[in-house]
Structure formats: C-alpha cells, structure tokens
Amino acid sequence: MLVLCWFMRKLLFGALALVVIAALCGYGFWTEQRPTGHYLSDLRIELAMSEGVPGDHGNLLGVEPQLFPSDYQNLQRLHRKLAAYLEQARAKGLINARTIVILPEHIGTWLWARGEKNELYQVTQRRDAWQWLEVSNPLRYGLAMLGAQGDDRRADAHLRMKAQQMATDYQQLFGGLAKEFGVTLVAGSIVLPSPRVEHGKLTVGSGPLYNSSLVFAGDGSVLGQPQLQQHPDGDVRRFIDSGTDQPPHVVQTPAGRLGVLIGSDSWYPSNQQQLANQSAQLIANPAFLGGKDSWNGPWRGNRHQPLATRLAFKPGEVSEALAWQQLTLNANPSDMISMSVFQRGRFWDVVADGHGFANRAGLTLNGNSSSGARLLNLWL
Numbered sequence: 001m002l003v004l005c006w007f008m009r010k011l012l013f014g015a016l017a018l019v020v021i022a023a024l025c026g027y028g029f030w031t032e033q034r035p036t037g038h039y040l041s042d043l044r045i046e047l048a049m050s051e052g053v054p055g056d057h058g059n060l061l062g063v064e065p066q067l068f069p070s071d072y073q074n075l076q077r078l079h080r081k082l083a084a085y086l087e088q089a090r091a092k093g094l095i096n097a098r099t100i101v102i103l104p105e106h107i108g109t110w111l112w113a114r115g116e117k118n119e120l121y122q123v124t125q126r127r128d129a130w131q132w133l134e135v136s137n138p139l140r141y142g143l144a145m146l147g148a149q150g151d152d153r154r155a156d157a158h159l160r161m162k163a164q165q166m167a168t169d170y171q172q173l174f175g176g177l178a179k180e181f182g183v184t185l186v187a188g189s190i191v192l193p194s195p196r197v198e199h200g201k202l203t204v205g206s207g208p209l210y211n212s213s214l215v216f217a218g219d220g221s222v223l224g225q226p227q228l229q230q231h232p233d234g235d236v237r238r239f240i241d242s243g244t245d246q247p248p249h250v251v252q253t254p255a256g257r258l259g260v261l262i263g264s265d266s267w268y269p270s271n272q273q274q275l276a277n278q279s280a281q282l283i284a285n286p287a288f289l290g291g292k293d294s295w296n297g298p299w300r301g302n303r304h305q306p307l308a309t310r311l312a313f314k315p316g317e318v319s320e321a322l323a324w325q326q327l328t329l330n331a332n333p334s335d336m337i338s339m340s341v342f343q344r345g346r347f348w349d350v351v352a353d354g355h356g357f358a359n360r361a362g363l364t365l366n367g368n369s370s371s372g373a374r375l376l377n378l379w380l
Contacts (some may be wrong), residue, residue: 062358133158150239189345281336283332338377
C-alpha cells in the first residue's frame, strides 16, 4: 500500500511538472509571436505657416506629425508616414540642401512600442499597454527592473529594457530620412540611458535616463553628441534626469550654427545664452504637450525647477499657448532665430496638443490652428 501511494504521488508530481513545463513552453512561444496587423494611415499634412522669401540661406521646416501607437508597430510603417510628409514638403519647394527639418519631442521615445503584440496597439489606456509590454517580455522586463533607477522604477524599466533597440532604430530611421531627403534633421527627442555617440553610432549605457536629441547631417551621419534636456518637467522627472552636466552645444549646418533646446528648456534665458556664447544663429525646440485642448488651457508651469521662480508668469495666470510663445520669445536673443515644433495625435489616453511657432527679430510667428499634421516653414 505504501509503495502504491509513493508511486501515485510520484506520478502526480510528474504530471504536474509536465503541465508546468508545457505551460512555460507555451508562454515562451507566445511571447515570441509578433504578427503585424493591417493599418491604414492618414498621410495628409497641411502647410500651416510659411514666412519669409525663398533664397540661398535655407529654411527651418517644422514637421508636426499626427502619430498613433500603430504607427510604431514597425519601422517601415513609421518611415512611410514621415517620408510622405517630407515628400509633400519637397513638392511644395520647401526642401533643399540648406533645409533644417525639426521633429517634435519624444518622437523617438515611443519606439519602446516597436515590434510588440497587436493587443498593445489596440488597447485605449497606457497602463494596459504597459501590462502587455511586461507580459510579452518577461525576461527583459525583469532584468530591467533589477537595474531600474529613479522614483518611478517601472517607467524606467520600460525604457531601459529596450534601450539599445530603440537607439538603433532611432539612428536608422532618422539618419536614413536625413540622407534620403538630403537635409539636416533634428530628430525630436528620445529617452535613453546615458546616450553617447561613439565612432558615429548612438550607444547607450547603464546610467540614468536622459531626454536627448540627435542632429543628422544630409549624408545621414551624426552631428556632435546627443543634446540633453536640461530641465525635465512634470511627472517625467520621476525617471528622467537633468542633463545640466552636459550643457547645450552648437553644431555647424549648411544653414548656420544650430543649437537644440528640448521642451521647456526654451523658456530659460540661461540655456539660450549658453548657445549665444557659442555663436549660435538658429535654435530648434522640439516640444511635447500632453492633454486634450491643453494648448488653450491654463499654463501648468514648471514648479519642480528652482529656475521657474524667475519666469514672468505663475502657473494658471496665462494659457499654455501664451506662456510657451512669450517665455520662448523673452529668452531668445534678438539676433537668433528659433522654431518650436509640437507632436500631434494620440498615444492611448495621452492626447498630444500644441501649435508650433517661430521667433525672429523679436516677433512670434504663428501658423493657423488647424488639426491634424502640420508643416511650419520659415525662410532664413
């Protein structure tokens, strides 16, 4: 009887082990499946602003793309949409060898969603997309959590787990577009751990996350090192570090000496003065503003930054539109030309808002307030 019980117990444990092994194998097989769903993309873009007279000095060309999670399912799909926008700009005579194309903040950050399961792109809430990311990449997510930093370790891990893939995709996509259209391209921004360009290649480290931007030349090569956001604001401060240890720097382009200020960095005169000290002539300002109709809503300010106490407005005193335009204009030396470019579209429950504008000779130049993708052109 004892022998029989021992045998039955062993048989039961063996069966359970087989079930567990089969379940794990099935789960592992499921995580590797990445079918691509069909997606019809709107490739239309409107010329919302065109100022100045065409000449030999080039132009600043802001592209405010309307993007959604499904655009990031694979690089070919995202390339098709951005290339279609640039092709329409070229057809309007807005692209030449001295053109500087400016893309919005975080256009590269959403590359964390590249190559995931269809369900991730179909949910409506960002927290549900994060859950699909985690269950579809259990090993990568677990390892990333072990090395996560900051106050929001989960958000840190989401970006850290795919950082090298994101860096490679970012350079391939935006360096490729710069070469394809023969333009200088300010590739918005991307959040990466300790980004660095080594031997012409964007690499990542194991340090803190930074909101960074690369500038690509007309041959697809990288100009300089990543430009880091100096003063991250809002909730992203919980996992994105300040880049003040690596202040803004200037790169030489066919249209002139160019500096990049990411997001609300454009509000602070000290940032713009650092660029002026390097004889900058042009400033690209990739920006992102989340929240439906927030552009016309109350200005949220940047309460987490000590420098914000010196700004001309207090949160809620003016609209986001007026604050962005006036603070950027106030900080901008009169002899420099700048352009701010915003993202459009929706990323799960995050609606991207904002309307790009330019500053020249002490004046703010606005385009129309149309919805959808927009082009902003300023002849130099």
